[in-house]
Amino acid sequence: MVNIGARWKWSIAAVALLGLATATYFLKPVTGPPRNLALAGDAARGAYIIRLAGCGSCHTDHENSGAALSGGKPLTTPFGTFYPPNITPDKQTGIGNWTLAQFSDALSNGNSPRGNLYPVFPYNDLTLMSDQDVVDLYAAVMATPAIAHTTLPNRVIFPFNIRLLVSGWKNLFFSPHRYHDDPSHSASWNRGAYLANGLTHCVACHSPLNALGAVTSGKRFTGNSGGGPGGKAPPLTVLALLQDGYTRDSFAETLKTGLTPNAGKVGGEMGLVISDETSHWTDDDRKAVADYLLNLK
Known part of the structure; x- marks a missing residue:
């Protein structure tokens, strides 16, 4: 007869192995195809892309006469309250220290220099952007006035406040890629x-x-x-x-x-x-x- 204690040990080991495999899968990085970031950026064209992408609507607190792109009004969701950050080139409170590669990583893969971005930031859609649009948008953002303004930290409910778990969301719902024209349409x-x-x-x-x-x-x-x-x-x-x-x-x-x-x-x-x-x-x-x-x- 097989020892009952041995059975339990094997069961625990199997569960642990399954848990490890599941965690490995859901926490693995999700990245799309590489971009050509050697393109020349056009800030004037990028200013139009700011309008297209609605950066001002989210990252400007219009109701309180906030400075452009210095942080938006709170966004209330079932997962908590998010405060759109300051994306002006201020080096202390904005993204003035971000490189083009880091900026591209945020739009394309949902990553900031500090880790996963919550999908309330629509990288699920912005990942479709062309390389030229990304480069031009970066040039335009970095050409805006630097505003020193610290936004409030997000208030996210447990366990969603653990940013590492966003990797699981990405593995389930995020497929970073670029838009390609459909030749059957105009x-x-x-x-x-x-x-x-x-x-x-x-x-x-x-x-x-x-x-x-x-x-x-x-x-x-x-x-x-x-x-x-x-x-x-x-x-x-x-x-x-x-x-x-x-x-x-x-x-x-x-x-x-x-x-x-x-x-x-x-x-x-x-x-x-x-x-x-x-x-x-x-x-x-x-x-x-x-x-x-x-x-x-």
Whole structure:
């Protein structure tokens, strides 16, 4: 007969080995393809990318007349309250000491020099950015005025306050990659797809989230009635947009002026997005997003 104590020892060893294998898998680093960071940065072009990416909306406390990019108002989520950091080139309170490689790592892989970034920062979408856009954005951010302003530390509930566990989230939900054009669609459609899914991260706000805060599989752009950091967001499916009376031109007009086809006016968080971001986009980019969303299957 096999000794009962020996059985327990083998069982404990098996459980320990399984736990170690699971931890090794879920805590392994998640990184995407390498970028070409030797490109010349264009700060003027990068200033437009700041508008496209909505950096000002999140990282500026408009309600309290905060300086641009010096830290935003609190974002309340089921996991706690996050305080968007100061991303001006101030060396003590901002990101003035960050290299281009570190900046790229944050956008592309969700890493800061101090470890994992919480996915409330939309690196899940920004990872799609082109190498040139990353380099230009860095040049623009580093060309902004350096503001000495310390933001409050995040108040995240246990166990999510353990940043190492974000590696598990990344292994489950994050697949860093770059956007590649779909040759079956027009240049405008592809530009809209790049913007809506990546740089402008419309998908992050206008999609439902699962219990761990990731976009629900198969539900992209179907709306977020439960609300997220940006509040509740309506669906952007073809059916929903057509039911609201949108055409390509009228959708582009809403992004420019905030006026809707039914003579309404967009307010709330989206109103701020329009005033601070989309109203400053080019007409071509507004129409590109409309082309994509109104032809999305």
